[in-house]
Amino acid sequence: MLAMNTTERLAIAAHLHVLLRRRTGRVTDPEWMATNREYASAIVRFAKAKSIELSADDLDLWAGKLESAMAQPDPRPAVPLVQSTVAAIRQSRSGGAGSNGEERELPIQEDPSLPPAPAPAADMDALSPVLPNSQFAETGFGESVVNGRRVDKKGKDEPRYVGGLR
Amino acid sequence: MSTPTPSAPGLVAASSLNGADTAWLLTSTALVLLMTLPGIALFYGGMVRKKSVINTMACVVATAAVVSVLWFVAGYSLAFTPGDSLGLIGGGDRLWFAGFDVIKDGGQVAVSHIAPNVPESVYAMFQLAFAIITAALVVGAFVERMRFSAMLWFVGLWSIMVYAPIAHWVWEPGGWLAQLGALDFAGGSVVHINAGVAGLVCAWFLGFRHNYGREPFMPFNLGLTMAGAGLLWVGWFGFNAGSAIAADGRAGLAMLVTHLAAASGAISWMVAEWVRRGQPSLLGLCSGVVAGLVAITPAAGFVTAPSACLIGLVAGVSCYWGATGLKRLLRADDSLDVFGVHGVGGIVGSLLTGLLADPRIAGVEGSLMTQLIEVAAVVAYSAVMTAVVLLVTMLLVQLRVTREEEEAGLDQALHRERLGT
Numbered sequence: 001m002l003a004m005n006t007t008e009r010l011a012i013a014a015h016l017h018v019l020l021r022r023r024t025g026r027v028t029d030p031e032w033m034a035t036n037r038e039y040a041s042a043i044v045r046f047a048k049a050k051s052i053e054l055s056a057d058d059l060d061l062w063a064g065k066l067e068s069a070m071a072q073p074d075p076r077p078a079v080p081l082v083q084s085t086v087a088a089i090r091q092s093r094s095g096g097a098g099s100n101g102e103e104r105e106l107p108i109q110e111d112p113s114l115p116p117a118p119a120p121a122a123d124m125d126a127l128s129p130v131l132p133n134s135q136f137a138e139t140g141f142g143e144s145v146v147n148g149r150r151v152d153k154k155g156k157d158e159p160r161y162v163g164g165l166r
Numbered sequence: 167m168s169t170p171t172p173s174a175p176g177l178v179a180a181s182s183l184n185g186a187d188t189a190w191l192l193t194s195t196a197l198v199l200l201m202t203l204p205g206i207a208l209f210y211g212g213m214v215r216k217k218s219v220i221n222t223m224a225c226v227v228a229t230a231a232v233v234s235v236l237w238f239v240a241g242y243s244l245a246f247t248p249g250d251s252l253g254l255i256g257g258g259d260r261l262w263f264a265g266f267d268v269i270k271d272g273g274q275v276a277v278s279h280i281a282p283n284v285p286e287s288v289y290a291m292f293q294l295a296f297a298i299i300t301a302a303l304v305v306g307a308f309v310e311r312m313r314f315s316a317m318l319w320f321v322g323l324w325s326i327m328v329y330a331p332i333a334h335w336v337w338e339p340g341g342w343l344a345q346l347g348a349l350d351f352a353g354g355s356v357v358h359i360n361a362g363v364a365g366l367v368c369a370w371f372l373g374f375r376h377n378y379g380r381e382p383f384m385p386f387n388l389g390l391t392m393a394g395a396g397l398l399w400v401g402w403f404g405f406n407a408g409s410a411i412a413a414d415g416r417a418g419l420a421m422l423v424t425h426l427a428a429a430s431g432a433i434s435w436m437v438a439e440w441v442r443r444g445q446p447s448l449l450g451l452c453s454g455v456v457a458g459l460v461a462i463t464p465a466a467g468f469v470t471a472p473s474a475c476l477i478g479l480v481a482g483v484s485c486y487w488g489a490t491g492l493k494r495l496l497r498a499d500d501s502l503d504v505f506g507v508h509g510v511g512g513i514v515g516s517l518l519t520g521l522l523a524d525p526r527i528a529g530v531e532g533s534l535m536t537q538l539i540e541v542a543a544v545v546a547y548s549a550v551m552t553a554v555v556l557l558v559t560m561l562l563v564q565l566r567v568t569r570e571e572e573e574a575g576l577d578q579a580l581h582r583e584r585l586g587t
């Protein structure tokens with residue numbers, strides 16, 4: 001389920017997409033706009049420039065809204081119950097802290113026998129609320145999980161409808 | 167003394183016709199036509215960009231009209247009457263609407279030798295629905311960039327020069343592939359491989375759409391696509407079960423295996439997409455349904471229910487690859503993945519028919535080699551002759567719209583129509 005913040009971002013991006021389409025003919029990808037900060041920044045710059053050129057105050061207004069929305073920090077991704085329980089058990093075995101009840105990060109213990117996880121994409125944090133665990137299985141098909149740390153799936157970050165519908 | 171099996175269309179006593187079979191074939195004809203109008207129109211219309219939805223639908227409607235007239239002028243005769251000794255093309259017994267007789271006083275009705283239990287008018291209409299949908303499928307490969315006049319010339323010439331001969335080879339008892347023992351119950355090769363390959367050739371000829379691969383081409387309304395997919399799923403019962411040309415147990419089994427394959431295809435495409443992209447999608451589900459339906463088409467009257475599930479599962483994954491990885495390898499802008507779904511699905515289904523055909527069902531044994539020959543022959547002929555048809559079309563009219571027309575959208579540029587705001 002998408003975090004509320006991301007839903008709002010998507011709504012703002014969609015509104016800006018419609019405005020840009022009508023006023024300038026420019027076609028944008030609202031999904032990508034709501035999740036990728038670089039793309040969103042580029043669109044904001046474009047929209048603001050066009051708002052001056054066309055004297056369109058609504059373009060400037062919605063570009064500002066998107067800029068504010070993207071500046072906010074991303075919500076923490078939801079951790080599946082099984083995963084958090086396993087993490088808690090491991091921590092208690094290792095005698096870790098956490099008795100004050102605060103939520104903690106999943107422990108990352110690199111297994112030397114496994115290949116190193118690739119570096120996450122720069123906008124991984126932006127993507128993770130939008131592309132949560134598949135929930136199809138505990139770790140998801142095709143997903144390489146190294147001690148609780150999710151490795152990016154092939155093709156997962158590809159924008160939709162570019163170079164083909166499917 | 168038993169009546170000899172007719173080898174050509176002719177008149178029979180009306181009392182010899184089977185009412186149940188006729189009723190079922192009439193119903194199937196309507197179901198198959200619904201698959202095109204509005205099934206394919208919605209399926210495709212929902213997937214293209216908003217500025218070309220009307221053009222896409224217009225192409226489907228115009229295809230139905232053009233192919234219908236040409237079918238009775240020449241197509242049916244060339245496909246479904248005995249012809250040359252090599253089994254390459256039919257004869258002229260049914261040219262120009264000839265021979266669809268109902269003689270009340272004599273109590274006689276014209277029948278086809280292929281389906282002597284139903285009136286020939288009904289059989290010809292049933293086969294027309296197949297001819298229409300095959301040509302309509304090809305439209306999906308070149309949407310958003312082909313000139314409307316070029317499309318009209320293309321589908322007309324293609325239905326006569328490509329579809330009719332292949333249908334003759336496979337479905338007319340004297341056709342050379344039928345004589346070889348190739349199994350194609352309802353059109354895996356005649357319809358789907360043929361349309362898929364033709365679509366691919368069209369995509370290569372026409373080239374990439376402007377900004378393809380650089381900009382997302384947002385589908386207009388996937389709800390329409392789903393509505394179209396639903397019509398395709400249900401209509402396919404007429405497509406496959408109707409190909410039994412009888413209201414009997416074989417038709418019932420064909421309907422059952424069709425449904426199972428559709429469901430299996432949806433599931434396996436969904437899983438493949440879930441693995442690769444992390445999420446399933448409505449478009450993926452609809453595409454998987456169609457993939458399963460395509461693959462079961464040649465096998466529907468020859469396989470058991472478990473085999474149908476297997477065919478659907480394999481087709482879902484294969485066609486997902488066909489519409490993604492293979493598409494990139496082929497370097498063609500096949501707009502709506504006609505080759506990826508119909509071409510690949512038809513090839514997979516035809517080959518699996520050779521492996522999985524159960525002789526207890528239809529009394530024939532499958533042969534992988536024969537199916538391979540069939541697939542190769544249809545691929546080669548469709549590719550070459552589609553190219554010829556395109557070259558002829560290019561001599562007559564301009565094939566592709568201008569860049570300005572493409573950017574403005576074909577709805578405005580070619581039809582001066584637009585969807586509601």
